[in-house]
Amino acid sequence: MTRPTTRVLALLEILQTGAAFTVGELARRLGVDERTVRRYVGHLADLGVPVESRRGRYGGYRLAPGYRLPPLMLTDDEAVALALGLVAGERTGLTAGEGVAAEGAAAKLRRVLPAALARRVDSLLATVELTAPRRTAPPTGLAAVADLAESARARHPVTIGYTSWQGRVSERRLDPYGLVFHAGRWYVTGFDHDRAAVRTFRVDRITAVAAGTGTFEIPEGFEPTATVLAGLAAVPWKYEVSVVLRTSLAEARHRIPPSVGTLTELPDGVRLVTRAEHLDGAAQMLAGLGWPFRIEHPTELAAEVCALADRLRANAT
Amino acid sequence: MTRPTTRVLALLEILQTGAAFTVGELARRLGVDERTVRRYVGHLADLGVPVESRRGRYGGYRLAPGYRLPPLMLTDDEAVALALGLVAGERTGLTAGEGVAAEGAAAKLRRVLPAALARRVDSLLATVELTAPRRTAPPTGLAAVADLAESARARHPVTIGYTSWQGRVSERRLDPYGLVFHAGRWYVTGFDHDRAAVRTFRVDRITAVAAGTGTFEIPEGFEPTATVLAGLAAVPWKYEVSVVLRTSLAEARHRIPPSVGTLTELPDGVRLVTRAEHLDGAAQMLAGLGWPFRIEHPTELAAEVCALADRLRANAT
DNA sequence: CTCAACCGGGCGGGAACTGTCCGGTATTCA
DNA sequence: TGAATACCGGACAGTTCCCGCCCGGTTGAG
Numbered sequence: 001m002t003r004p005t006t007r008v009l010a011l012l013e014i015l016q017t018g019a020a021f022t023v024g025e026l027a028r029r030l031g032v033d034e035r036t037v038r039r040y041v042g043h044l045a046d047l048g049v050p051v052e053s054r055r056g057r058y059g060g061y062r063l064a065p066g067y068r069l070p071p072l073m074l075t076d077d078e079a080v081a082l083a084l085g086l087v088a089g090e091r092t093g094l095t096a097g098e099g100v101a102a103e104g105a106a107a108k109l110r111r112v113l114p115a116a117l118a119r120r121v122d123s124l125l126a127t128v129e130l131t132a133p134r135r136t137a138p139p140t141g142l143a144a145v146a147d148l149a150e151s152a153r154a155r156h157p158v159t160i161g162y163t164s165w166q167g168r169v170s171e172r173r174l175d176p177y178g179l180v181f182h183a184g185r186w187y188v189t190g191f192d193h194d195r196a197a198v199r200t201f202r203v204d205r206i207t208a209v210a211a212g213t214g215t216f217e218i219p220e221g222f223e224p225t226a227t228v229l230a231g232l233a234a235v236p237w238k239y240e241v242s243v244v245l246r247t248s249l250a251e252a253r254h255r256i257p258p259s260v261g262t263l264t265e266l267p268d269g270v271r272l273v274t275r276a277e278h279l280d281g282a283a284q285m286l287a288g289l290g291w292p293f294r295i296e297h298p299t300e301l302a303a304e305v306c307a308l309a310d311r312l313r314a315n316a317t
Numbered sequence: 318m319t320r321p322t323t324r325v326l327a328l329l330e331i332l333q334t335g336a337a338f339t340v341g342e343l344a345r346r347l348g349v350d351e352r353t354v355r356r357y358v359g360h361l362a363d364l365g366v367p368v369e370s371r372r373g374r375y376g377g378y379r380l381a382p383g384y385r386l387p388p389l390m391l392t393d394d395e396a397v398a399l400a401l402g403l404v405a406g407e408r409t410g411l412t413a414g415e416g417v418a419a420e421g422a423a424a425k426l427r428r429v430l431p432a433a434l435a436r437r438v439d440s441l442l443a444t445v446e447l448t449a450p451r452r453t454a455p456p457t458g459l460a461a462v463a464d465l466a467e468s469a470r471a472r473h474p475v476t477i478g479y480t481s482w483q484g485r486v487s488e489r490r491l492d493p494y495g496l497v498f499h500a501g502r503w504y505v506t507g508f509d510h511d512r513a514a515v516r517t518f519r520v521d522r523i524t525a526v527a528a529g530t531g532t533f534e535i536p537e538g539f540e541p542t543a544t545v546l547a548g549l550a551a552v553p554w555k556y557e558v559s560v561v562l563r564t565s566l567a568e569a570r571h572r573i574p575p576s577v578g579t580l581t582e583l584p585d586g587v588r589l590v591t592r593a594e595h596l597d598g599a600a601q602m603l604a605g606l607g608w609p610f611r612i613e614h615p616t617e618l619a620a621e622v623c624a625l626a627d628r629l630r631a632n633a634t
Numbered sequence: 635c636t637c638a639a640c641c642g643g644g645c646g647g648g649a650a651c652t653g654t655c656c657g658g659t660a661t662t663c664a
Numbered sequence: 665t666g667a668a669t670a671c672c673g674g675a676c677a678g679t680t681c682c683c684g685c686c687c688g689g690t691t692g693a694g
Contacts, residue, residue: 004682008322009364033684047326048390055640056692074425077418080459084411085402094405101394103346107330108391120463123470129542131499131576142397146437153440182448225446259448288605293632302634309626315610317619321651350653373661376670
């Protein structure tokens with residue numbers, strides 16, 4: 001009965017009696033220091049055990065008494081939606097990384113469901129298969145995501161520790177404008193005080209988030225998604241490509257994700273503006289779309305398209 | 318969630334679901350070695366938690382009924398995972414259709430959370446933006462999905478009302494083998510007694526599910542996902558297209574989703590077998606991939622590729 | 635306003651936790 | 665009867681992180 005893990009469980013057992021205990025009392029019973037009891041209580045709280053504390057005279061710890069969780073009477077559909085949501089979150093990478101959190105949530109959820117419904121949900125999870133590719137992105141601490149979201153909404157600046165692309169560690173003061181989830185990764189975009197410009201950061205590269213004081217304003221019309229995508233697309237590119245596609249805007253939207261480039265409606269078609277490092281990639285994209293097009297610039301792209309046409313012809317014979 | 322004490326509690330919580338688990342399963346969930354799981358079980362036993370074990374095949378650990386952990390609350394991360402899961406489910410279409418269910422679940426969830434956590438989750442939902450395209454699929458009753466899953470797991474046949482492709486209504490006796498979610502839609506695949514063959518049905522076209530009696534066996538090695546995808550690819554097609562791509566299998570896998578066609582490794586490349594109704598689409602696809610290729614059949618595809626090459630050339634000048 | 639409680643940071647020494655390897659045993663199924 | 669699958673638990677070395685002891689706060693009752 002002397003191992004720490006055992007003692008934490010013992011503490012839980014003591015508290016289960018329902019009465020309130022002072023730290024001193026608990027420390028005496030467990031045979032450890034008072035400070036340690038506080039740490040144990042912290043562990044229990046971390047796990048979601050609803051232990052309440054009352055400060056001041058006659059204070060003490062006790063388990064939240066009437067936390068009868070009466071509630072959370074979920075309907076069939078709601079329970080199913082939650083369970084599937086967890087699966088979806090994991091698959092898309094939205095909640096990935098903190099896999100344990102999703103597991104815990106599922107377990108707790110299951111426990112509050114009536115037996116029949118729980119069985120239903122189990123069956124569903126056991127049976128279902130998804131065709132969507134499993135995202136394997138670097139795990140992101142959801143806590144950081146939530147922290148940043150909170151600061152963003154409250155318009156409070158934050159200080160973040162960031163490990164840059166090349167592995168350099170730095171500390172930045174940031175006004176978080178928005179959080180964007182793209183291709184399995186979380187990004188935060190906002191005003192970087194040190195660089196004095198709007199910058200985008202990968203949340204999984206952020207090591208610490210500390211809420212700052214003061215407030216800021218988000219510029220009128222700021223679009224987090226567009227900013228992040230632009231930042232990503234901007235990595236290395238040599239050519240700005242502009243072509244007019246002979247199709248409707250709706251059709252184009254349907255086939256071309258916004259991360260590829262921006263679409264503008266014209267009288268005679270749709271202008272697609274995008275960036276490329278190699279023009280053969282752009283030529284392939286045009287060929288794959290299948291609509292007639294007109295190249296605005298760069299003029300070298302025309303040669304590249306002809307070269308592609310030649311290659312196709314050569315392959316076909 | 319990495320501290321040992323916390324993990325022991327997590328173990329207790331997993332066992333609390335009432336089901337039996339093997340050491341391997343528990344180790345995976347907790348992210349520790351199997352030996353360590355045994356140690357944890359020992360700790361629980363030390364404390365008087367009635368953990369039962371069954372050795373041999375189909376053995377595992379389970380909690381003796383009657384042991385109750387105090388009601389747990391969701392931790393920060395778990396609440397966030399649930400909230401994001403709902404968003405993910407809606408976005409991917411997994412839980413779509415029953416939008417009301419997801420909303421209800423979110424509302425109830427929110428009410429159960431402590432105020433501070435609720436605020437955090439609100440911030441998150443208000444701030445987050447996703448770049449993934451919003452799926453707009455026909456709403457599917459999640460109840461039907463859950464019903465089918467339950468029958469599939471219990472190996473009970475069902476009788477379904479089905480509105481076919483052309484709008485004809487029929488009633489089918491089905492042995493549900495598996496449920497697959499693909500491209501925003503739910504499918505159930507299984508043995509259709511009336512057609513005496515394995516068939517796939519869109520769940521949103523199913524009007525009623527009635528559990529039948531008796532049981533069935535799922536054929537050895539049956540793969541629901543593969544079956545559904547094959548069924549979909551088969552819809553209306555005139556040509557079977559077979560081409561050899563000069564690239565590696567890994568590269569090809571990376572660019573070509575399994576729903577497009579099947580890939581086979583060859584000494585000099587990768588064979589892609591797919592089906593098409595119109596050959597120009599196939600030609601465009603080849604052009605868009607950008608790898609050198611050789612057409613095996615149909616021979617008309619060569620002409621189509623040349624035509625595409627001509628069109629490209631015409632556009633480029 | 636003062637006592638009694640909780641709160642939580644920092645620090646140094648050392649207990650104990652982890653993964654690994656291994657030879658066992660029990661149970662089921664072919 | 666034998667193979668496969670589980671649980672069982674000892675030994676050991678490396679390293680973590682846990683503990684006790686400081687401390688100066690804050691909160692609430694009387």
